[in-house]
Amino acid sequence: MNKKLRSNLITYGIVILAFIVCQVAISGSIDGFKMTRSLKGQLIPICVYIVMAVSLNLTVGISGELSLGHAGFMSVGAFSGIIMSSWLVSAFQMENELVRLLLAMIAGGVFAGIAGVLIGIPVLRLRGDYLAIVTLAFGEIIRNVLNTLYFSVDGKALHIGFNNPNLTGKIVYNGPAGAVGVDKIATFEMGFVLILFTLFVVLNLINSRSGRAIMAIRDSRIAAESVGLNVTKYKMMAFVTSAVLAGMAGALYGLNYSTVTAAKFKFDTSILVLVFVVLGGIGNIRGSIIAAALLTLLPELLRSFSTYRMLVYAIVLILVMLATNSPMMKSVLSSITGKIKALLSGRKAKSGKAGDAA
Amino acid sequence: MTQPKKRLLDTKMVPVPSQSIVPERDVDKRPVLETRHLGIEFGGLKAVEDFNIAVGPTEICGLIGPNGAGKTTVFNLLTKVYQPTTGTVLINGKDTSGMNTEQANRMGIARTFQNIRLFSNMTVEDNVRIGLHNQIRYGMFSGILRLPQFWQGEKKQHEKALDLLSIFGMQDMANVKAGSLPYGAQRRLEIVRALATNPSLLLLDEPAAGMNPHETEELMQNIIKIRDQFQIAVMLIEHDMNLVMGICEGICVLNYGRIIAKGTPDEIQSNPVVIEAYLGSQHKEVE
Ligand SMILES: Nc1ncnc2c1ncn2[C@@H]1O[C@H](COP(=O)(O)OP(=O)(O)O)[C@@H](O)[C@H]1O
Ligand SMILES: [Mg+2]
Numbered sequence: 001m002n003k004k005l006r007s008n009l010i011t012y013g014i015v016i017l018a019f020i021v022c023q024v025a026i027s028g029s030i031d032g033f034k035m036t037r038s039l040k041g042q043l044i045p046i047c048v049y050i051v052m053a054v055s056l057n058l059t060v061g062i063s064g065e066l067s068l069g070h071a072g073f074m075s076v077g078a079f080s081g082i083i084m085s086s087w088l089v090s091a092f093q094m095e096n097e098l099v100r101l102l103l104a105m106i107a108g109g110v111f112a113g114i115a116g117v118l119i120g121i122p123v124l125r126l127r128g129d130y131l132a133i134v135t136l137a138f139g140e141i142i143r144n145v146l147n148t149l150y151f152s153v154d155g156k157a158l159h160i161g162f163n164n165p166n167l168t169g170k171i172v173y174n175g176p177a178g179a180v181g182v183d184k185i186a187t188f189e190m191g192f193v194l195i196l197f198t199l200f201v202v203l204n205l206i207n208s209r210s211g212r213a214i215m216a217i218r219d220s221r222i223a224a225e226s227v228g229l230n231v232t233k234y235k236m237m238a239f240v241t242s243a244v245l246a247g248m249a250g251a252l253y254g255l256n257y258s259t260v261t262a263a264k265f266k267f268d269t270s271i272l273v274l275v276f277v278v279l280g281g282i283g284n285i286r287g288s289i290i291a292a293a294l295l296t297l298l299p300e301l302l303r304s305f306s307t308y309r310m311l312v313y314a315i316v317l318i319l320v321m322l323a324t325n326s327p328m329m330k331s332v333l334s335s336i337t338g339k340i341k342a343l344l345s346g347r348k349a350k351s352g353k354a355g356d357a358a
Numbered sequence: 359m360t361q362p363k364k365r366l367l368d369t370k371m372v373p374v375p376s377q378s379i380v381p382e383r384d385v386d387k388r389p390v391l392e393t394r395h396l397g398i399e400f401g402g403l404k405a406v407e408d409f410n411i412a413v414g415p416t417e418i419c420g421l422i423g424p425n426g427a428g429k430t431t432v433f434n435l436l437t438k439v440y441q442p443t444t445g446t447v448l449i450n451g452k453d454t455s456g457m458n459t460e461q462a463n464r465m466g467i468a469r470t471f472q473n474i475r476l477f478s479n480m481t482v483e484d485n486v487r488i489g490l491h492n493q494i495r496y497g498m499f500s501g502i503l504r505l506p507q508f509w510q511g512e513k514k515q516h517e518k519a520l521d522l523l524s525i526f527g528m529q530d531m532a533n534v535k536a537g538s539l540p541y542g543a544q545r546r547l548e549i550v551r552a553l554a555t556n557p558s559l560l561l562l563d564e565p566a567a568g569m570n571p572h573e574t575e576e577l578m579q580n581i582i583k584i585r586d587q588f589q590i591a592v593m594l595i596e597h598d599m600n601l602v603m604g605i606c607e608g609i610c611v612l613n614y615g616r617i618i619a620k621g622t623p624d625e626i627q628s629n630p631v632v633i634e635a636y637l638g639s640q641h642k643e644v645e
Contacts, residue, residue: 223475238360
């Protein structure tokens, strides 16, 4: 089998396996293997951060552009998703939560994508690392703009107030107080589907004509131009796709809480997602998934021995970084897995011919 | 293919001082490349000045000169990496003023680099496929959704890429990472990648640099083979005089950014100005 295809299938496999394990743990059908309440509360955020990390990796790792405002797209997605969801109820009395969630995520993706286009058009045609500074500014500006906006839904109408909270109808977004009275319609299942969707988009893009163009531009812009690649087009493609996925993740995130303020999407959040990408290995999609999941979970798991929590967190950070990025650790790990494999096959050989198919 | 093979020895050179290096070749056809008073300054330094040449559709011509003469800068001007301070470049008769590198490539000009610039993290085959980017196309959504266009396009790219790699017998290396190839193979891969863009003019910047005499000999045969098979013009910068004198039909000598001589290999070798400026020292080494 093709090496790339196998690697992609393993990535899908890990995600699906983790989902099944989680479902079993939620149901509690195996004795002593039951998910705690606080852990259950982390499931949707984990899905969201995985999608955030994978999508940011498309910009940072695959396209080679530094983006410091990924949380900005997340917030655009979160609030357009929340408003969409409320508007669907007020305009069409739509009660079906699944359809609302889906439409909210699409709205989140579309509006975040538009924001991506608006940033990308002026910035990505320039040579040099301007994207980092502009996305950084975008993340901060969008947060401040959101503090001055008010939205209300009134039947089919959607009212927008700028520094003006006196709107008719039901207020859904209340300036600095953020989105209030949000229907918590996000589900873990949808988070899982969104991860699969993200993987499908990103992995298929990478392994296609367009994805090769994106990576070629990353490797050598001059050579890419010399063979007739439209550099701006492919940088835009990666950046906007990344923004759309972050917007969808944002919508899922926003619809998981009854109150969401713009402060949740600070610079720290952008950096956190960037840390996932760097720790998981730049350009390594599977690494992003694992890093995002582990590092979102870790503070929760470490709650029981709170004194050493930050210490252990730091140590794990360093270990993850070493494991995913250093060639030495990689070879150590592969030799360990090789030994385990040899051990397993040895045992299989002893226990009969059952291992032939593997 | 049954096209008449152009043998080097058949090419009659007529020493007519004009823009064209080899005036009688393809005289009925328009030149693929023509430059008019091309020049560029870098902060007062005139790196290239009043550069006028014309290259016929199936001509192999050489651009030589001492280090720092401005040869690579000429390539960068032709491929629009630099915009000229004066003059213009015509490709297939069309003015390229205001175009960028990407557009110049689509007009039919492809190149290799003096300092190899491969997509080194990608495989050999993928490097060639990127060269085929504008030749075998399908859209982003066909790619993501794996529509029939994707499968057809990928199949065509794969076949064409292997076909092109076979020019240099590199099919077996298709899945090797480009960055881990030996030096000579990297240079050859750059040529294949450039050829994949279906150019009418191929620019080679020191293609034999770092190659051993055997590889250089093979390269010479291959450059002629490429010209004959694809019916394209080749312009090359090279310090290896055996290569230049062996395969170039016309030679243009550059010194301090100015053309000091143009003509056939014989004329260049016996031109006192050239010997003075450049060949003198090289000649002693060769003999
Ligand atoms: N981008 C640039 N900026 C300033 N000077 C340049 C630039 N590119 C080339 N030059 C100068 O132009 C001259 C010709 O360089 P080049 O074309 O590389 O020579 P060569 O004939 O060896 O290929 C050199 O003096 C070089 O320093
Ligand atoms: Mg040079």
